Amino acid sequence: MPRPQTKEITFTIDGREVTAPENIMLVDGAKHGDVEIPVFCYEPKLGAPVGACRMCLVEIEGIPKLQTACSTPIKDGMVVHTQTDRVHEAQRAVVEFLLINHPLDCPVCDKGGECPLQDITYGWGAGTSRFIEPKRHFKKPLELSPLVAIDRERCILCYRCVRFSQEISEDYQLILLERGAASFVGTFDGRPYVAPFSGNITELCPVGALTPSTYRFRARPWDIEQGGTVCTLCPSQCNVSLTVRDEKVLRVLARDNDGVDDGWLCDKGRFAFQHAHSEERITQPLVREGVALLPASWEKAYAAAAAALKKAGPKAAAIAADETTNEEAFLLQRLFREELGSGNLATPGAALPIEVTRALADPALQARVEDLEFADTVLLLDCDPLDDASILDLRLRKGIRRRGVKLAVASAHPTALDDSAKVVLRYAPGGGEAFLVALDAALSGDEGNLGGGASAAGARAGDVRALRDLLDGDVVVVFGERLLRSESVANALLNIVSRLGMRGRAGAGLLCLPSTTNGRGLAEAGFAPGHGPGYQPLEQTGRGLGDIADGLADGDLSVLYLLHADPLRSLGDRARWERALGAPTTTVIAHESVMTEAVREYADVVFPAEAYPEKEGTIVHPDGRVQRLRQSISRSGDVRATWQVIVEVAGRAGLDLGVLAGPMASHQLFGAVPFYAGLTLDTIGPQGTRWVEGQQFDIPEWTPVKLSVPDAAPAATNGSLRLGTFRTLWASKEVDVSPALAFARPDPVVEMSPVDAERIGIGHGDEVELGSNGTKFQGRAVVRAAIPAGSVFVAEGVGELALTEALVEVRALTSVGAAPVDGDAGQPATDAAAGEPTEVGTAADQTGADTDTHPAEDASGEPRGDTR
């Protein structure tokens, strides 16, 4: 889809000739001439202007009435006046009108000092009010949700929050209730506004009406400073500005970067900052003595780790995940490869042969985040952006709503974007490869493989054809790294890319959502078994994730070095990792910021790791943007920088890494990765740099290879159902230790279709047990109409999930819920949080103890005053 073209025009504002792009709104155009026009309701991020607050009235020659500058596009030759008596009078009147019902409680208001209403009143108001009648009153403040407090008396009814809910996050929960001067913002029936992006309204609010509950009365603007960095809680890597008071993070604000996040944050990113100051933080080194993990000096911990590594040599293995920076990964792989002679370096992502990895990482194939907004079609493959890289969910909604992007979804588990998709194709859990084979066949006209692949995937050939028909023009394929289980899957994907002619096509491309925050950066820094820094070939490859687990269990490997990785929670196959970690020969060295089960039970040496606000270094966004983490607060307790710890351990193990400061590590990395050539911390800058934009890989264009239809996913039988897993945004250690997000912590659930639930006799909310081969998993049944019959789904990283078989037996333990009925009121907390308001659901008791924190009962917000 072509990007809008801009043409420069000249117009006159307050007697000055100003040049600006044609058709931008006058409010923005005026800025090109250094003229500020005050606004309340106008916010370009929210889409088309509404012209509700009337603050931006200006005089335009040739138009008798005053016009709202927020909704008037500038034209060549337009003559605008913002400083006439008429304009001043109208602006003063609007300020006076807005303050009629505003309590003017600025001295106790959290917004005081950073409040647009305050600023505009000083700048454009009359300074006095002629209003002497009683103001309207509301109960205040109320919980709009567990995260947001609402003070309706301060509200100036600018509609920003409501527009966000209706048109950006599309959760459709916030509405204006009542009419005229009695209007107030609320939700249907006073229910809590629980949605994955709800916190953004606190930043949109131009007054102190919506404030984050975590920031209320914590600081005033003159107490705080802002530190810009990047959130590392998921692969979206949103740019954030941390509000810091006395070395503590008190608030997370979006730091607009259109190339990354469009200025929005998810509630995890906005509220899980609390993990940095949690009681659960590990703040000093720990060394296991006997069975107990005891605090130790840094010297002792360094020595213990170095000794274990030296002894293990090539029998050492390392796993990096989550907030690991490129520099940390790069230094650790140097230690492993150069000193220990071990290439056993794994991440939660895929380990594929180097040719395939390089083919997928080809700069000519990489889509940008903005392409999601301008593509003709976006295909989501085995991923749900909401859970895999949450902020992309909003970007896709924007593209679909404002630019008519067509969305196709192909996944096993239902996604939050299904309702916005033109085609939704559901295949059986594990049927991803077969689906890709079918799609490739559909594109190449191979009817045999199309039928065979579709049938093996548990999908209909007709649906595959319908999906194929959408793949026209600029196509962006967004896929979850989890899809790349084997080389044959990657081949199928590359075939499709080749058949769609995506290589080198601007506006089209691949966007891989990695399994861990910096998945792309780890691979580029050479933290992989199959390639070195910059995807350079190795003489000898190391073990992948599964082989590491088996090697440890069998005693072939003896040291496991965990760089922010939690094998028991986020690497799947828990039983296998329990065997690996629990093997008598295994020594575990871990860098971790909060206490996890793996650390508590199995770690022998624990280095306290920084929370992301304490970190410096670089990470790479899934679209190839190298971004910079900057330390915003001092490190808690005895915590030392992870790069420093690695350097110290390496030194004691016999390798001088030659790094004395963080930037030196970055410098080494940029020198070692060929395509980072020329990069410096300065050139990365506040918005990051996409290295893929000036680089080319010297690789031949992919020629489609012959694919064979994989074995069909096992079919559900009467006694057992297919097991699939899905990721949830909320399953993370940071959420677990953030008190504000306690209500969002996911409980173990078993999602199943109404058909299966009815057949087995399970009601929504019942406790159920999944079992195979003697391994069991218990959870609460969530009956969803969107789940295809024959499959059950459990969330990764929630509960002790050790099931590995494709088929599981399901049985009810207790029966607490009603029969699964469509359209019943109520939502499980996790579902509501995941923004799926259309699912079936019963069980008012599902939120359990959480309901206590919900303000449902007193959020009705009846005005008390005399307004009626």
Next chain:
Amino acid sequence: MQLLFDDIDRAGLNTLAVYEEKGGYEQLRRALSMSPEEVLSELQASGLRGRGGAGFAMGKKASFLPHGDMDKYVVCNADESEPGTFKDRELMQKNPHLLIEGLAIASYAVGATRSFIYIRGEYDYVADILDAALAEAKTARHIGPTMGDEGYGLELWVHRGAGAYICGEETALLDSLEGKRGNPRLKPPFPAVQGLYQGPTLINNVETLMNAPIIMRMGGAEYAKIGTETSTGTKVVSVSGCVQRPGNYEIVLGTPTREIIYDLAGGPGEGRSIKFFFPGGSSSPVLPGTDENLDLPYDFDSLAKAGSMLGSGAIIVVDDTVPTIDVALKTAKFYKHESCGKCTPCREGTNWTVKMLERIDSGMGTPMDLDIMSSVCDQIIGNCLCVLGDAMAMPISSMIKHFRTEFEAHMEARRAEAGLGPDGALSGNDVTEDRGGPYALTGTRTS
């Protein structure tokens, strides 16, 4: 001259049989045999101006719709909610087929294939009549997927609103019709370009559309000869208030106002005189009952020249027994209640004005309040998203302008009654006891 009211009280006119006997649906068939452009040019030639309030030329508005093959709509605004206006009710109740025929002609002229009659919820029984008439028209294939030889088809729905004044504002009506909260939209884009479901949309009042078959029958040029040069045709005027024979009267535009109020509606009661009147519904600036004003020709331009407007054509007469402040307070309260709350000046301004008027009425006002009120009204007029705010500000502002001395006298009298001295000081003993109104307003309410 009776065009719309021709035979209006004939029994059974609301049925298809009687309507067809009178030549009903012949004009629609004739229109279908012409090209849409020809029909449109007839409408344009008639000079018919919108009867809903704004008085915009109907044919011109219809010509703004883009040509070409796209989803276009015609919406009939039957949300007649302006206080004092009740002409559409009688017209729809007694002659529903004329509206359906007119709507179909307009739809054909602009190339719309889906049309709606948006009727206010309170007109439930009228909506039933329309539904019944529409069912008859569909059965008789006057309305439906195949209406003419050229294969033109029209789907028509009667949609009931939920009873909000703001939904009579054309863009709020569209929002409401789409199932949203009825709030006005920002213009431009105007509905003719981007209206219902983002498609080009023609919105017209009931009476306007009902004139379409008449224009087709007479020919646009012939119709234009009725009335004045710029206000062609006849107009159904709703006369109410202090008159002896309130009701709907069809007049030729340009008829002297005095004739309407006195000759048709019987004038005010014995021994009373007209203090002022709203010439075009409760949102029009009032005109004092002077000879000069009563002699005004009742047409769009003459009333505009006199500082008011023809609006929806509803004359509300106020005689000398009615205190102006009562009328002002009632009017302001109505608009405060009906303000949608989307834009600031209207939401806060109507609210503020009511509070001031209540205070004045309770005896706590000072002449300065009148200045503040005028200035508040001035700041509402022209600065809002739609004209609802203006609809309150214009009459209130005109009442203060024309009857300032009466307001001041009223204040003095109420202050004396409330036991307040001329300087506002209390002359009574206990300010909170038994004094109700005035103190309740300034005291703090905690309940």
